[in-house]
Amino acid sequence: MLYNRFSDYLKEKYKAKVYKLPVNIPVTCPNRDGKIGTDGCLFCGEEGAGFENLSNQISVKEQININSKYIGANYKAEKFIVYFQNFTNTYLPINKFKEYIYDSCVPNVVSIYISTRPDCVSDEQLSFLQSIKNEYGIDIVIELGLQTVNYHTLNMIKRGHTLAEFIDASLNINKHDLDVCAHYIVDLPMDNMEDVVEGAKIISALGVKQVKCHSMYILEGTGLGDLYNKGVIEPVSLEEYIDRTISFLEYLSPDIIIQRLIGRAPKERSLFCNWGTSWWKIHDMIEEKMTMEKKRQGLKFDYLNGSACR
Numbered sequence: 260m261l262y263n264r265f266s267d268y269l270k271e272k273y274k275a276k277v278y279k280l281p282v283n284i285p286v287t288c289p290n291r292d293g294k295i296g297t298d299g300c301l302f303c304g305e306e307g308a309g310f311e312n313l314s315n316q317i318s319v320k321e322q323i324n325i326n327s328k329y330i331g332a333n334y335k336a337e338k339f340i341v342y343f344q345n346f347t348n349t350y351l352p353i354n355k356f357k358e359y360i361y362d363s364c365v366p367n368v369v370s371i372y373i374s375t376r377p378d379c380v381s382d383e384q385l386s387f388l389q390s391i392k393n394e395y396g397i398d399i400v401i402e403l404g405l406q407t408v409n410y411h412t413l414n415m416i417k418r419g420h421t422l423a424e425f426i427d428a429s430l431n432i433n434k435h436d437l438d439v440c441a442h443y444i445v446d447l448p449m450d451n452m453e454d455v456v457e458g459a460k461i462i463s464a465l466g467v468k469q470v471k472c473h474s475m476y477i478l479e480g481t482g483l484g485d486l487y488n489k490g491v492i493e494p495v496s497l498e499e500y501i502d503r504t505i506s507f508l509e510y511l512s513p514d515i516i517i518q519r520l521i522g523r524a525p526k527e528r529s530l531f532c533n534w535g536t537s538w539w540k541i542h543d544m545i546e547e548k549m550t551m552e553k554k555r556q557g558l559k560f561d562y563l564n565g566s567a568c569r
């Protein structure tokens with residue numbers, strides 16, 4: 260096994276074909292609405308992170324109904340993960356948050372994934388989610404945008420939080436018996452291989468359960484787009500993306516589930532995305548190189564638990 264594939268994990272855990280159902284709710288982000296910042300992260304388009312969702316004016320129940328019918332019929336899916344994807348899905352009044360979560364607890368939903376920022380996770384929300392898990396038997400995963408562990412880079416890409424908030428949120432989520440999925444941009448040009456390896460180590464040390472690797476995409480009308488157009492930043496090569504991702508996997512705990520090795524990017528307003536090739540070709544290239552060079556997830560996971568004493 261090259262790495263812990265998400266699809267294998269789902270099959271094994273739920274004994275059924277499981278698909279994610281994106282759900283869109285009317286939320287914004289503190290890094291956009293002025294609470295922390297107004298421009299958003301350097302790479303963020305106005306859609307937030309998701310770009311394939313139904314309107315947020317449709318109720319959560321109805322979105323689940325529409326999407327489960329469509330995905331169930333087209334992909335023969337039997338069970339579903341409700342995925343709150345766009346913007347910061349914990350940045351709203353607690354009563355509203357509870358209402359959306361209760362609306363997601365319907366038959367055939369085995370898990371709820373909630374995408375948010377590390378500085379937007381409270382004890383109150385987590386205690387509520389823990390009670391949902393216990394009452395309905397629905398697994399809860401909090402998807403935290405980390406992007407990099409280099410706090411200088413976090414500052415440069417205007418995340419509005421540093422590494423400390425990610426550490427705090429991860430520990431707190433673990434304490435509530437819920438799972439963390441970390442989003443990581445492997446090829447940020449301000450980072451180097453050492454940062455990526457350190458990222459894998461920190462994620463592993465924190466007991467994160469899942470990881471989603473992304474490549475950096477550049478959209479028109481974003482801060483990153485401006486820097487790219489002015490020639491201030493240059494994307495790393497595809498070869499380097501592949502090498503960084505493989506090293507990241509080698510240092511990652513073998514227990515962590517890999518949701519994806521590379522993301523799909525929005526087609527519209529894209530100035531640079533996946534080196535002009537499709538995500539699945541890059542995905543295959545990573546797997547081929549790992550096979551050829553006999554590399555696998557966790558091969559270099561030997562640094563925790565007092566490694567110098569051994």
Ligand code: SF4
Pocket residue numbers: 288289290291298299300302303304307308345346347376404418
């Ligand atoms: S935290 Fe997410 S939604 Fe908010 S500005 Fe950054 S990328 Fe956009």
